[in-house]
Amino acid sequence: MDRFTEQVIAAARRRGANYCDCRLIELEREEIAVMNGALRALTQASQRGFGVRVIVDGAWGFSSSSVTSDGEIDRIVDEAVLIARASASVKKRDVVLAPTGVYEDLVPHQAARDPFTVPDGLKVELLVEATRAMQIPGVVMARGQMQFSRERKTFASSEGSYIIQDRIESGAGIKAIAADDKGGVQVRSYPMSLSGDSAQAGWEFVEAMDLVTHAEPTAREAVALLTAKPCPSGVKDLVVGGQQMALQIHESCGHPTELDRVMGMEASFAGTSFLTTDKKGTFQYGSPHVNLTADPTIPHALGGLVYDDEGVRGRKVYLVQNGIFKHYLNSRASAPVVGEEPMGAMRADGFSRCPIVRMVSINIEPGMASFDELVGGIDDGILVDGIKSWSIDDRRLNFQFGSEIGWEIRGGKLQEMLRNPTYTGIAYEFWRSCDAVGDASQYHVWGVDNCGKGEPMQVAHVSHGTSPARFRQVRVGVLDE
């Protein structure tokens, strides 16, 4: 244990804490935004700070600071203990932590080429070239962005764990916005909407995207969407593309399996979950084709980790197996309540936030269907892909999602392009209607760096391994009803 974290643990013990952990974090971030071939923003940020979590009188307290001096240790530990005692004044029962291993470990990052060693000029030039290539007639805005982070996180606990984890993340994406004089506006992105795709990887991940080659075709799709047919309204068979599947899994499986949410802890913000504890092990969440995992061990996955923020070693679990709901994302305090063991899903957004149950990499296991077979099995339907709009109710049941692009499917073949495709449903009804999942050749792990949860809001970096999948008799085209 280093001197700083040792002092924190000792200070907490002296003040009567039964348990204490400390996270000391050093983080560097770089974000680049380019607009229509010109640099719009390049920001570099560094932060350093520590967070202290204690159990005193059977209740939690947490405090944190961006000052890492010896004197600050006493102030922050004092405050954490004071807060824990205030929490204890309204406790119903003592916090009990499930046992976990005691680890001493140094976890290296997974980048081949540290993006912070790549000249900024090279990064900017790549985005400039890609956004210029998107400036075709009809495109009113071509955007490109990159984001990189490099973190060293030291975790120490009063139980004896001392873990240093290094992590490098890289991500990028481009987007074309096309508009016409009739008020039409359409967007197309590559390789993924929002902030693009991200991974625990280095510059090699961005290079492999080949942004420049994909720029013009992306822009052409945005322009073509302006005059595409509107998505028809009705009940139709649906193929959900791999990128859109990331959103579908995120909202209708990832969030509802968070055990703290199930236990009501998120009720005042994002709500609760339909996956109540009585359903564990028996509930028909989906069809037998549906196998959903929480797997933090997938190499390079943005949601991957070796140890979570309470020192639990991450492991793969089946959330849904052959359609049956099996397991939750959990924590040391919540897992025993439902007879589970912690699986490594407690994560905090930086040093100043207390860990909460978060997604890691939540994935659908590939099936057997080729893409042609997925489409070929539909007489009258649509294919949608590209995350554009999302909304789901406070129990994670009623969802409505919009995609950047769609295609009609008739007679087992892709037909005309569709604009503004939307689809809606009830989570378990939707997953029960899944009758095929795409094979491993279509599988990709998408990085999602904007998952929000908690109060104050914490943003987590998660990921979703997906193949496209087919769903029967889904309500589509909500926008144009």
Next chain:
Amino acid sequence: MSREQLLDLLRGALSTADADGTEIVAITSDEALTWYAENIIHQNVAAHTAQISVRAVVGKQVGSASTTDLTLEGIQRTIQSASDAARLMPEDPDFPGLPLPQTVQETDVGYVPATVASQPGERAAAVRSVIDGAEHAGLRAAGTYLVQSNELAVVSTTGVAAFHRDTMASLKAVVMGDDSSGYGYVSSSDVADIDPLATGQRAVQTAMETRNPMDVEPGPYDVVLSPWAVDELMKMMAFHALSARSIEEHTSFLDGRQGEHLVSPLISLYDDGLDPTGLPLPFDYEGQPKQRVDFISQGVAGDVVYDTYYAKKAGRASTGHSLQQPNDFGPVPLNFFMAAGESAEEEMVAHTERGIYVTRFWYANVVEPRQMTVTGMTRDGTYLIENGRRTRGIRNLRFTQSLVEMLKSTLEVGRDRSILASGFGVGGMVLPSLRVQAFHFTGATKKSQ
């Protein structure tokens, strides 16, 4: 720190800057949050953070760097990093230059020492009051009690020197039964304004009144929207449609429509960082004074907000709505108001023969930007209105609705407005209730099986 201490620290740090121009934005925050659920406090946290962001300019090259180290040495290292970064940057031909100092009306409205001094035990006692009320009714309470104090300072080598501090206390209560829930929320810069009893009681009453919800068929309904429901919708509008960036991207419904009668004459929307009835912020993150911007005046389309970058592109002055630069978000209205009308909320309900009262919307998102078509769900207290009375709870509904059409179809605007703090730790919205004709509900949630 005091105003002078912080400004002196930053100006002192600037003395070593070697770029052509340097700007420092300092944000400090002390934040404590008590988070409760299932009638217990399950997280109780504090955070003391500082962020120093530096923008350095060499000719038309712009570099930036930030740190959490608030010491003189730490700030000077960051200034040097930004300067070094600038020299490696390609030139930005659109860079408008660091802004010159403008007169800023600094104010201490919004800063209350008692809020700074509040303690964890006081928050726990307030939460206890909400929990007791819920338990007494056989219900479960969840929510947060947040207390913040923030400082913002902007200094630059052009002479900008602006300082603002504020405090915020906010209590949220979601009270749940087996098949219903209710909501209460209050926020103020003065912790003394937080009334846990009234906030909890409102949530309890709603949860009790909406028990045994009935299913109603989706479709167009006349609605009365509480200020909390209006907040969720106006946040979508403010963020997606009321900035110079949204005009540039042709995604704003105001694009090319200035001067046209777009919506009901009952509707006026504006941003005013100086209005003391809101949560004032007298200058932006470039140190430029906030101008009042009228988005819609009595139904007529008006202006949008600008920062110096977009102002230069448009050949006009900044309206004082910049976030920290450089950024790719564009300017944002942080002090949003809807002008008050003449009706009490209960009068709006009384004027509705058959309709729906919405306490809150949840998880709104834009489906189509030009008409601001938004989808989302109701939650925490959705009532059927029959013959001018809220008669019973209904199961939550999904809406898919153009907000432009909604503002066209507004029949009444509330005379009482609520101050609703933003989730960003700065600014917020001041909003009334609305009565709207033919609001489009497009789906309903279900009982889980």
